[in-house]
Amino acid sequence: MELIDGKKVADQIKAEIAAEVTQRVADGKKRPHLAAVLVGHDGGSETYVAHKVKACEQCGFDSTLIRREADVTEQELLEIVKELNENPDIDGYIVQLPLPGHIDEQRIIEAIDPRKDVDGFHPVNVGRMSIGLPCFVSATPAGIVELLRRYGIETRGKHCVVLGRSNIVGKPVASLLMQKAAPGNCTVTVCHSATPDLKDHCRRADIIIAALGQPGFVTADMVKPGAVIIDVGTTRVPDPSKKSGFRLCGDVDFENVAPLCSHITPVPGGVGPMTICSLMSNTLLAASDKVY
């Protein structure tokens, strides 16, 4: 069993990006600039955005954090989006989700210029990914594919079972892995809450991508010996022994599943660090005008 060390790969990629940025700057080009819009004070969002700002520093990017209180209006937020679209110094930006209930998230996402949509949530980027055109792939699916690539895991002709059909993980990672590409060329099965025989599908999988958000859902009896397990779950489970009061729990019963696998991602330290790393890669792509 080989542990897929997402933290190590992410550090490596950030170092590669930092080297490319140094070269860019030496060539007289501008430093990539990522902006993040953070509304309110949700604990998870605060943490994610802080990590993104830190990752920008590690990569040599400029970063701008725009904060608004939770009572910001949709109109005010649309104004900010418009300014970011028009600001030539900003290469890419994200609006941290979730947004407060009175704001139509989809409306905000669709207002973002697809050329600056480094989260890859705009329908144009989603559609281009499905078609197989250059695009910004959303961060978690891109991170998963990059882990498979860097660990040299063969995907061609493999049966990949995706658990979960969310717009930010399940659907896009299924879409990526069925493409005529490497990594890719998988036979892909998407299972979800309406799948009655989910365990049977998992038992046949060469690769399982678990993105249900149900701690410990994938148990040893669901895993074929030698399978590759990618655990996207990051549920916060109360844990008084931690300073934060919680620990992150994956969708996989790691202790019992790990001995069976050829490769497995831990939680934390697997897919999580790759997600922010993909956002940095997308920002560099945006600055280099390599997508649009």
Place this chain on the structure above:
Amino acid sequence: MELIDGKKVADQIKAEIAAEVTQRVADGKKRPHLAAVLVGHDGGSETYVAHKVKACEQCGFDSTLIRREADVTEQELLEIVKELNENPDIDGYIVQLPLPGHIDEQRIIEAIDPRKDVDGFHPVNVGRMSIGLPCFVSATPAGIVELLRRYGIETRGKHCVVLGRSNIVGKPVASLLMQKAAPGNCTVTVCHSATPDLKDHCRRADIIIAALGQPGFVTADMVKPGAVIIDVGTTRVPDPSKKSGFRLCGDVDFENVAPLCSHITPVPGGVGPMTICSLMSNTLLAASDKVY
């Protein structure tokens, strides 16, 4: 075994559309108007476009056919697209594919205003479909889903195996059937040229959607008794006994598979007639401003 009569359903839907159009016109609203751009004289394209024009008549739509010779330049075609985008009388239009090799098809598709893209090929519509937002769904996948709906075929929790991963059939029909919707909520497996054990996947399927373009590919030994078979294949096979010199051949060995199934679509007369019918539905939607 019940034969899924696509011709009958398509006629029924066109009659429903015609009734709605009559009502619209009686209410003082404009008649829906579909335009088609046809480049060159490809036999298949000529036939398709002629069918589309005829379907417009049946539905009470206005139709406009814009013809150019195969030596039309990309720039000229982009001009036509621009005019159609700007013409307020045109509710929707299609550019018949394939286009001659010197024209970048994707560039033409992306120049079409997504609000008039009744073929549903623009990345915005592809992305919106994947996300589950209102959109123009491309005609063949929409026709397949409508057949399942009209025949009352339960899809929830069923295992649907899609053979083929084309951008116009395999990927979008997989995307539609995995959505939290009815029809939908299928566990979906997408198989393709890189799938080594395609027969095994088919044998487990409750629903098979065959869109490989390989005549007679799905044989009886690949079908679970009671399965639903949707045959999207329309390969032209030479046949001197036909006036046209060819007959249309599906991806399914109909003669031997049909006795095993609960439902099956014939070729011709199954999915084919539904495709043009979906285009009419999309045009009515476009005229009604119900998507955008």
